[in-house]
Amino acid sequence: MSATTEATGARSGSWKRLFDLRSGDTLTKVIVILITIGTLIYILLPVFWMLKSSFQANVEIRALPPKWLPENPTLQPYENAGRLIPLWRYVWNSLFVSVTASVIATLLACSAAYVLGRFRFPGATLILALILLTNLIPAITRTFPIYFFIQDLGLLNSYGGLILSYVGFSLPFAVLLLRGYFESSAPPELEEAALVDGCNHFTAFLRVILPVSLPGIAAVAIFTFLNAWNDFLWASLLLNQGEMKTIQVGIGDFAQEGGGPQYVNAFMAACVVATIPALIVFLFVQRWLVGGLTAGSVKT
Amino acid sequence: MVRDKLIFCYLMVAPAMLFTIALGIYPMLYSMWMSFVEYDLLRIQQYGTPFVGFDNYVEVFSDPRFVQTVSNTVLFTILAVSGTLGISLLLSQVLNAKFPGRAIVRMAVCVPWFVPPAVASAIWMWLLNTERSPINYLLRDWGVIDSNIRFLTDSTQYGPFSIPMLAIVAVRVWNGLPFAVIFILAALQSIPASLYEAAEVDGATIMQKFWHVTLPSLKPVLLILLTLLIIGGLGSFEINYIMTGGGPNNLTNIMAVYSYQQAFSFFRFDLASAASGVILILTGFVCVYYIRAQFKGTQQ
Numbered sequence: 001m002s003a004t005t006e007a008t009g010a011r012s013g014s015w016k017r018l019f020d021l022r023s024g025d026t027l028t029k030v031i032v033i034l035i036t037i038g039t040l041i042y043i044l045l046p047v048f049w050m051l052k053s054s055f056q057a058n059v060e061i062r063a064l065p066p067k068w069l070p071e072n073p074t075l076q077p078y079e080n081a082g083r084l085i086p087l088w089r090y091v092w093n094s095l096f097v098s099v100t101a102s103v104i105a106t107l108l109a110c111s112a113a114y115v116l117g118r119f120r121f122p123g124a125t126l127i128l129a130l131i132l133l134t135n136l137i138p139a140i141t142r143t144f145p146i147y148f149f150i151q152d153l154g155l156l157n158s159y160g161g162l163i164l165s166y167v168g169f170s171l172p173f174a175v176l177l178l179r180g181y182f183e184s185s186a187p188p189e190l191e192e193a194a195l196v197d198g199c200n201h202f203t204a205f206l207r208v209i210l211p212v213s214l215p216g217i218a219a220v221a222i223f224t225f226l227n228a229w230n231d232f233l234w235a236s237l238l239l240n241q242g243e244m245k246t247i248q249v250g251i252g253d254f255a256q257e258g259g260g261p262q263y264v265n266a267f268m269a270a271c272v273v274a275t276i277p278a279l280i281v282f283l284f285v286q287r288w289l290v291g292g293l294t295a296g297s298v299k300t
Numbered sequence: 301m302v303r304d305k306l307i308f309c310y311l312m313v314a315p316a317m318l319f320t321i322a323l324g325i326y327p328m329l330y331s332m333w334m335s336f337v338e339y340d341l342l343r344i345q346q347y348g349t350p351f352v353g354f355d356n357y358v359e360v361f362s363d364p365r366f367v368q369t370v371s372n373t374v375l376f377t378i379l380a381v382s383g384t385l386g387i388s389l390l391l392s393q394v395l396n397a398k399f400p401g402r403a404i405v406r407m408a409v410c411v412p413w414f415v416p417p418a419v420a421s422a423i424w425m426w427l428l429n430t431e432r433s434p435i436n437y438l439l440r441d442w443g444v445i446d447s448n449i450r451f452l453t454d455s456t457q458y459g460p461f462s463i464p465m466l467a468i469v470a471v472r473v474w475n476g477l478p479f480a481v482i483f484i485l486a487a488l489q490s491i492p493a494s495l496y497e498a499a500e501v502d503g504a505t506i507m508q509k510f511w512h513v514t515l516p517s518l519k520p521v522l523l524i525l526l527t528l529l530i531i532g533g534l535g536s537f538e539i540n541y542i543m544t545g546g547g548p549n550n551l552t553n554i555m556a557v558y559s560y561q562q563a564f565s566f567f568r569f570d571l572a573s574a575a576s577g578v579i580l581i582l583t584g585f586v587c588v589y590y591i592r593a594q595f596k597g598t599q600q
Contacts, residue, residue, distance in 0.1 A: 025505050025506050028505070028506045028507055029506070032390065032393070032394060035390060036390070036391065036394050039387055039390070039391060040405070040408060040409075042470075042474065043408065043409060043411065043412060043474065043477065044408055044411070045427070046412075046415075046420070046423045046424055046427055046474070047411055047412070047415065047423075049423060049426070049427055049434070050419075050423045053426075061432075062432055064432070064437060065437055065441070066434040066437055068434075108315045108316045108319065109316060111312040111313070111315070111316070112312060112313045112315070112316035112317070114312065115308070115309045115312040115313050116313060119305065119309050121305075121306055121309045121310070124309075127313060127317060129591070130317075130320060130321070130324075130325060131316075131320055132591055133324075133325070133587070133591070134320050134324030134325060134328075136531055136583060136587045136590065136591075137324060137328050137580070137583075138531070138534060138535030138556070138576070138579050138580065138583055139535055139537065139556075140535055140537060140555075140556040140559050140560065140576045140579060141327075141328060141331050141535075141576040141577070141579060141580050142323070142324065142327040142328060142331065143560070143563075143576075144327075144331060144334065144563055144569050144572060144573060144576075145326070145327035145328075145330035145331050145334070146323060146327045148330075149322070149323075149326075149327065149330075164323070165323060167319055167323075168319045168320070168322065168323025168324060169323070171316055171319050171320060172320060172324065175316060200304075201304075201305065201308045202308060205312075226413075226414070229416065230416040230417060230418075231416075232416070232417060232418040232538045232542070233537055233538060237564075248416050248418040248419075249418075251416075251418050251419055251422055252418045252422075252542055254422075255418070255421065255422040255425060255542055264426065267422070268423070268426075271419045271422055271423060274416060274418075274419050275414060275415050275416065275419055278414040278416070279411070279414045282410065282413070282414050
């Protein structure tokens with residue numbers, strides 16, 4: 001929030017203020033700034049390396065001393081990536097699975113979170129405890145039974161099986177986040193007013209509570225989308241055949257085959273493509289994501 | 301009216317509950333059961349799944365590779381959690397201060413969040429590739445080292461540490477940093493400014509303000525973050541699996557990878573479940589604390 005309320009006057013004076021304090025503070029600040037710069041390099045180097053490599057010829061990537069900027073930027077790697085693996089098909093698979101899982105998980109989480117946050121009914125505490133517990137079970141513990149479960153349903157190597165497991169995987173966290181959010185964004189008075197105006201509980205939820213909670217809901221939707229988009233473990237088990245693979249599994253396979261030293265640039269191009277959708281989503285909804293996340297999770 | 305409300309509540313919560321049970325609780329119980337029977341996919345047709353008590357646990361713990369894996373996991377978790385916490389505490393302080401270009405730095409810090417673990421592993425594999433690593437090149441160029449560091453393949457052990465382990469931890473920290481920073485940043489913004497003003501009147505230095513105002517106010521949030529990070533670390537899988545597959549010499553093998561290999565390389569789902577059972581037990585200790593904290597939060 002303070003980012004938006006920042007006065008322009010404070011901005012121009014802030015460089016000066018950085019150094020005009022006590023000498024002990026100046027030392028602290030210098031150290032902090034140095035560490036921050038180091039950390040920023042650590043954070044950005046891999047991303048930069050990936051980006052620049054995806055526009056270079058292979059010879060240039062492997063050159064020593066390293067070439068930090070492409071001398072002859074080329075889009076060839078992206079074309080090659082599309083030829084070596086069915087890149088765009090993989091991206092499409094990932095998008096389809098992630099968006100569907102995100103929509104389903106968010107809808108289910110909204111309805112559950114609302115009643116768990118607002119009403120007291122027999123079993124509510126137990127349900128909440130079970131959801132909390134599920135949120136904390138390590139993925140690997142659930143992997144094998146879910147694998148057999150999906151197999152028994154006949155959904156191995158289908159989009160449906162993967163979507164089901166993503167919904168199950170994201171749901172607990174989504175419920176917990178939204179429960180906190182509904183409590184802070186939609187006061188009970190709002191709902192009481194709707195009931196007086198002739199809504200029943202469900203229409204009040206649909207027409208009054210949901211609209212005022214959109215930022216939180218968006219944050220949850222994005223979170224579940226990213227969960228699914230970023231996932232490698234489940235996708236590699238449940239959907240690993242032919243053209244139906246998700247992009248992460250495609251990348252993982254590519255990496256383990258050594259990335260083919262002769263195809264590094266194509267590989268890096270594939271990595272860029274696998275990262276960009278999530279990044280675009282993030283840029284659009286940055287403020288919502290942070291706001292929605294904090295309202296729900298850090299309310300203590 | 302009361303009955304309608306109850307029906308409404310249960311209807312709203314039912315779908316989420318169904319998913320939670322089918323894909324969370326049931327798989328966990330099933331996995332526990334698998335760890336107490338013989339569940340060898342190669343023998344299951346002939347012998348079924350006879351109950352064997354604690355035999356699977358005895359068998360994994362008599363495998364020196366597994367014992368090493370357990371200590372690796374604990375070490376990995378401690379290093380990754382302390383690294384993430386330390387850096388994110390510092391970065392969140394910096395991002396909470398006002399300085400020119402803060403919005404850009406904040407966005408830069410968030411970038412690794414949107415790099416999927418599979419992609420992150422792949423890029424880092426290239427950055428840490430012994431022969432081609434630009435990091436090695438720079439270090440050699442500056443005269444820091446004489447011969448290339450074999451980041452992912454050096455099997456020399458320095459006490460409990462090894463270079464591949466530290467490299468993997470660095471990648472894990474890299475990937476997990478943004479979440480921790482945002483988490484802490486959100487909490488920082490809710491600390492009342494009056495506390496800092498009071499400290500300033502008393503002539504406190506930056507470090508004193510950090511120790512006596514910031515840290516105590518952050519404590520509840522930091523404890524939640526700590527639990528989440530520990531749980532994530534204990535169950536961590538992708539980065540180790542893709543980057544080293546547990547090697548060299550089992551030095552970077554962690555429990556989730558061991559479990560996965562037992563299941564899908566050797567088809568010993570019983571041993572895999574026992575190994576993941578150990579993760580579950582370790583996680584359980586942490587969870588008990590986390591759940592208590594969450595419930596305390598809701599009652600206030």
